[in-house]
Amino acid sequence: MATHPAPRFPDGFLWGVSTSAHQIEGAVQLREPSVWDVFTAGPGRVKDGSTAAVACDHYHRYREDVALLADLGVDAYRFSVSWPRVNSPGGLDFYDRLVDALRAAGVRPVPTLFHWDLPAGLDWLERDTASRFARYVSVVADRLGDRVDKWITLNEPAEHTLLGHALGAHAPGGELLFDALPVAHHQLLAHGLAVRALRASGATDVGIANSHGPTWPASDGPADREAADLYDVLLNRLFADPVLTGRYPDGIGELMPGDVPADLKIIAEPLDWYGVNYYAPARVGAPRGAETGFGGLTLPAELPFSVRGIEDRPRTDSGWPVVPEGLTELLTGFRDRYGDRLPPIVITENGCAYDGLDDQDRITYLDGHVRALHRALEAGVDVRGYFVWSLLDNFEWAEGYARRFGLVHVDFATLERTPKASYRWFRDLLRRQGRRTR
């Protein structure tokens, strides 16, 4: 564990923690179903056979969770708004109460408008889902916009496309491989339309939360480099380039549906900041003609790349390698690639799965990444905030409750919350950055 205090970040730097609706809220009977409710009802979808029907019961216990945030001393709390809940009677009232409680506790609310829990019956393969999303965004912004100023349109459209529509590991369970590309385009279009809807309601602080990580070729050989480049296009640039430059990477635009040049103008609506979720780099090589593992998943042999292990690093309980300097590399690489087109960056997620209340491994992980972030600042990257994933242990999608990402332990039998060593570590870090518990 680190013995030196983390370096000082600039005044005004935004420190926070993140969660998402489906992973913590529970109270599913009070809202219409989402694609995740439908997906988890099927056999064998979630490793421990669990569902998010109760999860952390945050819907009923949000006051306790807001008190944990206030005691932690964060500036901001990133949560997501459940579209199916907003569609249900009284659903928006919950977010009203949550936002009011956060503000009363001196914590800035930062809602994400889509974090994978699409209303059942809608489908990102349909273009119309994007305009429906924009209408829902207007409803939420009209209701909360007098108390919320910082907004996130989408969370990780890359993972939602890949895991949910290409590989079948997440809801809605599509196994379309490259035929899932329209899902990416329609989410990006939804992002751009949502930016316009938010602006129309007066919002002035709008971003997206895209997941990114460096792609390391397995070797210098041309086949490995070519495979790694394709992976980088599909997981990183496909989602950053259109938003930041108004163009798809070469060869991608032709594969997308609709009037792509017109859509790109919408997708590239200027943002106030760009959110990056960072967990680990990927080492990628040429296909090996056999299935390969990828973060606990099995990738089909027909993909034009294979994901290799990063063996010389410690691993989290999810099996993900711990590579803090990958964050510095990623951010300086973004600055070099996108230059003036890159708005200020906010790290909207960073964290790790480890068991136990005395979670020294999480402290080591977070400490290393906070330092790596500071090195990016020193290198001239304009970074304005850092959010830990996550406040609470929660429903980790297809992994169920077996992967614990929280600063706060949740006993899923009693729903009791217990702050972990990492919670106290983060609180101390925030105090040294001049934040006070409230």
Ligand code: IFM
């Ligand atoms: O739990 C997820 C979150 O919903 C999206 N980003 C990655 C986290 C850890 O897997």
